[in-house]
Structure formats: C-alpha cells, structure tokens
Amino acid sequence: MHFMNHFEKYMRSKKLPFSKEKIEEITAKYPTPFHIYDEKGMLAYARHFIESFSWNEGFKEYYAIKAAPNPYLMKLLHKQDFGIDCSSLAELVLAEKVGLRGEEIMFTSNDTPAEEYKKAIELGAIINLDDISHIDYIEKNVGIPELVCFRYNPGALKGGNTIIGNPEDSKYGFTREQLFEGYKKLMDKGVTRFGIHTMVASNELDADYFVETAEIIFDTIVDLHKELGIKFEFANLGGGIGIPYKSEHNPVDLKRVSDGIKASYQNHIVGNGLAPLKIFFESGRAITGPFGFLVAKVLHLKETYKKYVGLDASMHNLMRPAMYGAYHHVTVLGKEEQPHNSIYDVTGSLCENNDKFAINRLLPKIDVGDLVVIHDAGAHGHSMGFNYNGKLRSAELLLRENGEVVQIRRAETINDYFATVDFKGVASFE
Numbered sequence: 213m214h215f216m217n218h219f220e221k222y223m224r225s226k227k228l229p230f231s232k233e234k235i236e237e238i239t240a241k242y243p244t245p246f247h248i249y250d251e252k253g254m255l256a257y258a259r260h261f262i263e264s265f266s267w268n269e270g271f272k273e274y275y276a277i278k279a280a281p282n283p284y285l286m287k288l289l290h291k292q293d294f295g296i297d298c299s300s301l302a303e304l305v306l307a308e309k310v311g312l313r314g315e316e317i318m319f320t321s322n323d324t325p326a327e328e329y330k331k332a333i334e335l336g337a338i339i340n341l342d343d344i345s346h347i348d349y350i351e352k353n354v355g356i357p358e359l360v361c362f363r364y365n366p367g368a369l370k371g372g373n374t375i376i377g378n379p380e381d382s383k384y385g386f387t388r389e390q391l392f393e394g395y396k397k398l399m400d401k402g403v404t405r406f407g408i409h410t411m412v413a414s415n416e417l418d419a420d421y422f423v424e425t426a427e428i429i430f431d432t433i434v435d436l437h438k439e440l441g442i443k444f445e446f447a448n449l450g451g452g453i454g455i456p457y458k459s460e461h462n463p464v465d466l467k468r469v470s471d472g473i474k475a476s477y478q479n480h481i482v483g484n485g486l487a488p489l490k491i492f493f494e495s496g497r498a499i500t501g502p503f504g505f506l507v508a509k510v511l512h513l514k515e516t517y518k519k520y521v522g523l524d525a526s527m528h529n530l531m532r533p534a535m536y537g538a539y540h541h542v543t544v545l546g547k548e549e550q551p552h553n554s555i556y557d558v559t560g561s562l563c564e565n566n567d568k569f570a571i572n573r574l575l576p577k578i579d580v581g582d583l584v585v586i587h588d589a590g591a592h593g594h595s596m597g598f599n600y601n602g603k604l605r606s607a608e609l610l611l612r613e614n615g616e617v618v619q620i621r622r623a624e625t626i627n628d629y630f631a632t633v634d635f636k637g638v639a640s641f642e
C-alpha cells in the first residue's frame with residue numbers, strides 16, 4: 213500500500229530523517245540533550261490524515277496540543293487546516309497566541325476550573341463537558357454557550373486498553389443515562405447546537421477499534437435523536453491512534469479506519485436521515501510522535517552487576533519508559549550497521565532507579581561521547597517534562613523541509629529554574 217511505503221522509513225524501519233554528520237553540525241550550536249522534530253514527516257502524515265477522511269464534509273482533526281505544546285508546530289499544523297484540542301488555560305492561551313479562534317478550538321477538559329471555561333468561551337471554543345454537574349457549574353460561572361458537546365463514557369460497552377484502562381474505571385465522561393438527561397436539560401435551557409465526544413483508547417494500533425467506537429457513537433446519536441429529537445452537528449471520536457514504537461508493529465491503517473467509519477456512517481447516520489454529521493478526531497500522538505526524536509550524548513559507562521550507559525538526558529526529557537515501561541527504539545549514531553551484541557541499561561541521572569530509557573537492550577558497543585537518538589519522542593515527550601532534581605527542560609528544534617534547523621523553544625536556564633524563588637526573602641528570613 214502506498215501509505216505504508218511512504219511512512220515506513222519513519223514508523224517501522226526506524227530510519228532517521230537526519231545523518232550523524234547533520235546531528236554533529238547541530239550539536240555545535242545547540243548542545244545535547246534536545247528534541248528535534250521533522251517537519252517533512254509530520255506534514256506528510258498530517259495531509260494523509262485529512263485526505264483519508266475527505267469523504268466527510270466538515271471533517272476536522274483537532275490536534276491534541278498536550279502531545280507537544282509548541283506554537284511553531286501548531287502553526288504548521290494549522291496551515292494544514294488542523295484545529296486544536298485544548299485541556300487547560302495554558303493550552304487555550306497557546307491557541308490564542310497562534311491565532312486560532314472560535315470553532316477551530318475544542319476544549320476537552322475535566323475537573324475544570326471556572327476561569328478555564330471563561331477563557332474557552334471568550335475564544336469561542338467548542339465546549340466539551342466531562343460531567344453532568346458542569347451544566348449548572350458553567351451556567352452559574354460563565355453562562356451556557358449555544359453549542360455544547362458531552363464526553364460519553366460507554367462503560368462496559370467498550371473494552372479499554374493498557375494505557376487508558378477500562379472505560380468503567382476511568383474518571384472521564386457521562387454515563388449513557390446521563391447523556392439523555394444532560395441533553396434534555398440543555399434543550400430546556402435553550403441550547404440549539406449539539407456535539408458528542410468519546411475517547412476510549414490510547415496508543416491503540418487496531419484500526420477496527422476506532423470503527424467500533426464510531427459505531428457506538430453513531431448508535432447513541434440515533435437513540436438520542438429518537439428520544440429527544442436532537443440533530444447532532446458532529447461526533448468527535450477522540451485521539452488514541454497508536455504509533456509503532458517497535459519496528460514489528462504496524463502503523464494504524466487510516467484508510468481502513470476511514471472506510472469502516474464511512475460504512476457505519478452510511479448505515480446509521482445517512483440511513484436514519486441524520487446526515488450531514490461532521491467527524492472530528494483529536495489525535496496527538498500519531499501527529500507528532502514518530503516525527504520527534506530525543507538526541508543525547510553518552511556521558512558515562514558503568515559496569516557493576518549490569519552494564520549501564522549514562523546519558524546527558526534523563527526521564528525528565530521523556531518519562532514514558534519510566535512511567536509505563538514503554539519501549540522506545542534507540543539508535544547509536546554511526547553504529548547502525550555494527551553488530552548489536554552488547555546488553556545495556558540506558559539511564560539518565562535522576563535519583564530514581566526507574567530513570568532508564570531502556571533495560572537489557574541489545575545495542576552496538578557504546579563509547580563515551582557517542583550520540584544516541586531515542587525514537588518516537590515527539591508526543592508526550594518534552595511536554596511531560598518536569599524539574600525533579602533541579603533538572604532543566606531541554607530545547608526543541610525543528611528540522612525544516614529544506615534542511616534548515618530552527619530552535620522552536622530554548623533550553624531552560626538555571627535562572628529560569630530559580631525564577632519563582634525570592635532569594636532576597638531567604639536572606640532576610642530567620
């Protein structure tokens with residue numbers, strides 16, 4: 213298939229969009245560690261995503277900005293007609309600063325403070341409520357907008373997966389009964405425009421899972437129409453499209469997802485006179501994940517009961533391996549073709565024993581000073597960064613389509629780290 217061939221070099225073969233020489237040239241200006249994003253790969257995938265759903269008028273992908281909240285990346289995606297999915301005040305402000313407005317912004321939050329609803333409504337964002345009690349909360353604090361969406365948690369109707377867990381155990385969304393009660397309540401309050409949302413998967417690679425989810429939502433739309441007479445404007449099927457972190461995984465076949473959803477749409481939506489219905493997604497990981505790389509340098513080699521490679525990056529640059537035991541492919545630049553016959557734990561420097569990017573990984577023989585690339589770090593990577601042990605968050609770079617490299621976020625400095633502490637106050641404090 214054309215798509216598979218086109219993206220294989222990133223997603224499966226774990227080939228890199230840059231050479232060792234290019235990284236050496238970059239490190240002369242920007243010291244390691246840093247994240248670098250590949251514009252060409254990201255935009256090719258973004259276009260492919262939109263084209264896959266071109267049958268659906270009004271289709272929109274609201275990029276889940278939490279995956280990599282960088283305004284430069286968002287600006288590139290907005291040019292491809294992507295909207296933005298925000299879940300906090302800072303993400304709404306980022307959307308505003310990049311120039312997104314109105315229904316280009318979806319606000320999917322939970323346990324939401326009133327000031328965040330206020331900002332979202334000020335920007336004209338689509339408000340997606342996570343709980344029935346928020347109807348009164350938003351009415352009291354800000355006022356109810358004309359377009360409202362609810363997040364549906366289908367509970368036992370849908371099996372979960374390992375990252376997001378079972379829907380019944382998840383804190384998100386309305387039950388089916390609450391949907392009926394909630395939409396009725398909105399109608400009584402004069403709301404005229406409606407959407408429905410669900411997000412039941414995370415890092416899911418099975419195309420059929422997304423088709424099943426669409427089917428559950430379409431069925432629910434039909435039932436809500438029958439009972440309340442509501443005509444929905446859109447169904448947001450959430451994010452959760454997985455990426456092949458391991459080279460033996462297959463990327464999600466978007467054509468298969470789209471064809472399956474289209475068949476279900478014809479059957480349930482068109483068949484019941486409920487078309488047009490816009491399909492939305494709010495994917496994060498699939499859009500930037502495979503196109504971002506964490507580049508680090510080997511600082512130390514250590515041999516005790518095991519062999520350790522100590523990098524100048526730590527789990528504060530990418531916490532997925534430490535948090536979920538997630539696999540991230542590792543390439544030692546310039547040693548791709550050497551025999552991978554040394555077993556290492558690849559570590560960072562935090563005072564946390566789980567600060568490891570890889571455990572018992574077969575790699576080529578490593579030397580101090582080697583440059584190491586950790587793959588698929590473009591989503592939930594830099595954005596999950598933190599400052600434990602006073603570690604500073606690293607820079608983000610963009611490899612442009614023309615080969616130029618642009619710094620899209622500088623590294624934190626020690627002054628940034630201490631900016632919230634008043635040392636004059638400390639000096640006079642007894």
Ligand SMILES: Cc1ncc(COP(=O)(O)O)c(C=O)c1O
Pocket residue numbers: 276279297320411413414415450451452453494495496497498591
């Ligand atoms: C509400 C919501 N939408 C979208 C996403 C993006 O998910 P992914 O990056 O897996 O596509 C998330 C991820 O946590 C989410 O919570």
